[in-house]
Amino acid sequence: MWLRRTKSGVRIHNAYPPKFGCTSFKDVHSLIDDGGGSPKKQPAICHRTRSVKSFLRTLSKSTFPENVAEEPEAEPEPEPDPDIRIPGAEKLVVLYFTSLRIVRRTFEDCKTVRSILSAFRVPIDERDLSMDSGFIDELQRILGLSKRSKLTLPRVFIGGRYIGGVEDVRRLHESGELKKYVEGLPVAEPGTCEACGGYRFLLCVECSGSHKCYSEKAGFNSCTLCNENGLIRCPSCSSSSASAPPL
Known part of the structure; x- marks a missing residue:
């Protein structure tokens, strides 16, 4: 026998959600804001980037104070006197260079100049600064440079006369003027020195x-x-x- 279904006397209030009063999504921030006010503006991307850079700069100075101290700058190298000469070297080429590969550009410049000069078959006095530090002081005295001056390599003297560095030698070689400088020099004997193997x-x-x-x-x-x-x-x-x- 089936029981008869009766209506319950308990009434449920607010059974339906309130109507959404906003006609558009432009006021959605006011509904989800906890404080009931307007939402806070986020800083722009550029502004936040500047803030991060400023923070990192401040952190670097406070954590690594040695980075703030600037190293003393070397004195700029003055233009050498074109009348600079090496006495007693009128019959050969004197080349100041380095055989170390620590600085690739300097090594390549020295290699280029050595290749250009060796093609003329003239006697070359190669003075490697990496083999003997005395050549550094010697070259600075010849050019009239101080200890703090920046010294670039290579440096070339032909017939005792100062020619310049890699750019000067390359320019003279391309224009054909370099051949005129070495015309009066004696011809070097071919081959490698048997005593030192070419290391000097x-x-x-x-x-x-x-x-x-x-x-x-x-x-x-x-x-x-x-x-x-x-x-x-x-x-x-x-x-x-x-x-x-x-x-």
Whole structure:
């Protein structure tokens, strides 16, 4: 026997959601804002980028104060006197360069100049600053530069006369003027030096390349015959430049 369904006496208020009073979405921020006011404006992207950069700059200065200190700038290199000469080097080419590859551009410039000069088959006195630091002081004295001046390589002297760097040599070579500078120089003997293999330096016989000599009275002292690397200039391939002693 089925029970008869009766109407419940409990009434449910607010059974339906309130009507949405906004006719458009332009007032949606006012409905979801907790404070009931207008929504806060977010900073623009450019403004936020400037704020981040400013924060990082301040953080860098406070965390790494050594970054703030600026290194003293080297003195700019003055224009060399065109009448600069090396006495006693009238019959050869003197090239100051470096064989180290630490700075790629400098190494490539030195390599370019050496290739250009070697094509003329003239005697070249190559003075590698990386093999003997004494060449640095020597070149600075020749050019009249101070210790703080910026020294760029390579530097070329032809017949004792200062020619310039890589750009000067390249410009003279392309115009054909460089050939006129080397016309009066003697012809170099072909081949590589058998004594040093073309390195222009040998181990010091006195200290065997250690740059230290021992004596019973004074103990160990620096060798006076070689440079700081325990090397001496090769007497075979440096004989052509014997008339041009270091300044």
